[in-house]
Amino acid sequence: MSWLKKMFITLMFSLTLAAGLFIGFFGPVLFQEGNPIPLLVSILKLKTTDSNYVQFLNSEKQSMYLAANQGKNPLFEVKEFMKSKGWKFEEQMGSGLIFLKDENEAIVLTRQYSKYFVIWDVSKSVVR
Numbered sequence: 001m002s003w004l005k006k007m008f009i010t011l012m013f014s015l016t017l018a019a020g021l022f023i024g025f026f027g028p029v030l031f032q033e034g035n036p037i038p039l040l041v042s043i044l045k046l047k048t049t050d051s052n053y054v055q056f057l058n059s060e061k062q063s064m065y066l067a068a069n070q071g072k073n074p075l076f077e078v079k080e081f082m083k084s085k086g087w088k089f090e091e092q093m094g095s096g097l098i099f100l101k102d103e104n105e106a107i108v109l110t111r112q113y114s115k116y117f118v119i120w121d122v123s124k125s126v127v128r
Helices: 003-030 037-048 076-084
Strands: 053-058 062-068 088-093 096-101 104-113 117-123
Touching: 037 053, 037 062, 062 076, 076 088, 076 096, 076 104, 076 117
Parallel strands: none
Antiparallel strands: 053 062, 062 117, 088 096, 096 104, 104 117
């Protein structure tokens, strides 16, 4: 067996082992929201632009956003987003933020995505 062939086999084995270990350790975090590709693309957008949040899902019933965790107040971006849509923050109940607008009530559900990011779900009827 030639030296080049041995080196290629060793390299492929090492890459396969590294990928397996990566997925083994980080798989649960990566796949906690289902398909991780939209979230990974959104993380890249957050890191490469001046945006404070990125929309990564837009369906008929809801929109989902990803924001960087800002430390002391990780829900600041959610409150600012809803304020820009005319909603006033009322209170927080667990992971839900309650907003009021013209005697209507909206609940925005939030959850932590790793220690660096926050995901929030907004109903389509809220942001129209």
